[in-house]
Amino acid sequence: MTGAVKLESVDERNLEPLLSVAAAEAEPEDVMPPVDAPAGWSLARRDAFREFHRASFAGLDGPTGTQMFAIVSGGEVVGMVRMTRRDEPGTVETGMWLGRSARGRGLGAAALRELLHAAAAAGMHTVVADTTPDNAGAISVLRKCGAELREEGGKTYARMCLDSALPTH
Numbered sequence: 001m002t003g004a005v006k007l008e009s010v011d012e013r014n015l016e017p018l019l020s021v022a023a024a025e026a027e028p029e030d031v032m033p034p035v036d037a038p039a040g041w042s043l044a045r046r047d048a049f050r051e052f053h054r055a056s057f058a059g060l061d062g063p064t065g066t067q068m069f070a071i072v073s074g075g076e077v078v079g080m081v082r083m084t085r086r087d088e089p090g091t092v093e094t095g096m097w098l099g100r101s102a103r104g105r106g107l108g109a110a111a112l113r114e115l116l117h118a119a120a121a122a123g124m125h126t127v128v129a130d131t132t133p134d135n136a137g138a139i140s141v142l143r144k145c146g147a148e149l150r151e152e153g154g155k156t157y158a159r160m161c162l163d164s165a166l167p168t169h
Contacts, residue, residue: 005110007069007081007118010053014070017077019049025099031080060085060092060122069118071098071111078102081111083119083127090125096141108141116145120162129158 008014022031023041032052037044056066065085070077079098086093094115098108119127129147131138133156142149147158 005071005073005078005107005114007111007114008072009059010068010070010080011057014072014077015050015053018053018070018080019046021077021079021099022049022097025101026097031097056082067118067122069111069115071096071102071107073102073107078107079111081115083115083122083124086128088126090123092119092122092124092127094119094127094129096138103137108137109144112141112145116160116162125162127160127162129160130155131158132156 010018022028023046028035028041028045028049032045032049035045035048037048053068056062056064056068058064059067060083066082067084068080068082071079071081079096079102081094081096083092083094085091094112096108096111096115098111116127129138129142131142133139133151133154135156139149139156142158142160145160147160150157
């Protein structure tokens, strides 16, 4: 079914499937912070990907203040969405990536809706995000989920208030 997803906390069980999707269907700079390693999905970059995700296994209350979720569709890991505590109480920032084959099928909006519910369940009242003005896919997902958007300094900023009804479709 198009657009049907579930979120699973990233852990050792789904870390390798997540890495496989990233390496096969995404660029390293789209799915992890920059690392000093050979270009492409080198062994060093794959190790850095694992360590980056393992650092957040403890979730929102852990040292990184980040909860990462594998996006699962049709029983397969297709991408990742995260929420990270911000300095403002009750606010988390989100970011997401999908493998190329999962894009354009409504999975991004479905995953963000699930993340908004998870954030509300964790006691958050606001979810923020930013992207570039030319990232039409991300902007479309944010709009579908009710984000207030504003452009400033070459970035598009999104704010989603969880105090009102959460989007269901």
